Amino acid sequence: MxxxxxxxxxxxxxxxxxxxxxxxxxxxxxxxxxxxxxxxxxxxxxxxxxxxxxxxxxxxxxxxxxxDAKDAAQVEENKVAAKKAFTICQQKIADHGMEMKLVDVEYTFDRNKIIFYFTADGRVDFRELVKDLASVFRTRIELRQIGVRDEAKLLGGIGPCGRILCCSSWLGDFDPVSIRMAKDQNLSLNPAKISGLCGRLMCCLKFESDTYDADLEVADVK
Structure with missing residues (x-):
């Protein structure tokens, strides 16, 4: 143990x-x-x-x-610096004419690295962008491409149910969600009604899936 x-x-x-x-x-x-x-x-x-x-x-x-309190103050300073880095990176992306959307910027606590999160339709050659950013910030640069579900998690928002998105408020991991789950729960298969802000199937379809699976097994036995 x-x-x-x-x-x-x-x-x-x-x-x-x-x-x-x-x-x-x-x-x-x-x-x-x-x-x-x-x-x-x-x-x-x-x-x-x-x-x-x-x-x-x-x-x-x-x-x-x-x-301690000094560490908490450092975290707040990092958040302020990250906002400035976000603006600078957006301008660099525009200067290079790159088809990518910057989503978030994060400093590690010790400021040894800045991580830039972005979305794009396909693969992006960002080598020149990294060089530009490194010359500005004088630290390690990481550009990380993320999916639409991760984008929603970072940005947050209000879901169709009227509540804050599960992924941004408490959901630690993304579980696989399938259209079969919506069918088993007798929900409308209209994409607009079973999709979240990210455009993918809502994570909450998974929450009660096991219960419906159990009910179907009982029905099969009968």
Whole structure:
């Protein structure tokens, strides 16, 4: 068994396990950890608990320290800098005449990297854009192409149900959704009624799918 804490880096992001060592970390606090992207700031959403080896990816990275007010201020500064970087990158994209849509910009906590998220209809050769951005920001640049579902998750919005999008408010992972789920639930197959803001089938079709599958199995037995 391994002692772990679950940390989330975005509001509706995935939860990752880290080794808390001997730190007095509690749920709801914030921590500084080392990730594959570099040093990051995240919220502890799962307090200390023990899990089996099959539930973690070894070796576990350790929590470096509990975050303080200075770290929180750094996060806010990074958000302000990211907004400025967004404007600069948009202008660079226009200068190069590139067919891509910039969706979001994010600094890693230690500012060793800036990540630019974008959407495009196909593959994009952004090598010259990266060179331009690197000359401006003097740090590592990553351009990451994302899909329409990830775009909706980053931007947020109000779904057809009148609620904030599940993907941007609490849904950590995207589960596969099929038209069969809509059929089993006797829903209209009109794309406008079963599609979310992203244009794909609504994630909520998956929520009750297992219940309908169970009902169909009972009906088959009868």
């Amino acid at each position: 391994f002692a772990v804490v679950g940390i989330r880096f975005k509001k509706a992001g995935k939860i990752y396990y880290f080794d808390p060592a001997d730190l007095p970390i509690e749920r709801g606090s914030f921590a500084i950890v080392e990730t594959a992207r570099g040093v990051e700031y995240g919220e502890v959403v799962i307090g200390k608990k023990s899990v089996s080896e099959g539930d973690v990816v070894l070796p576990l990275k350790r929590v470096l320290r509990i975050a």
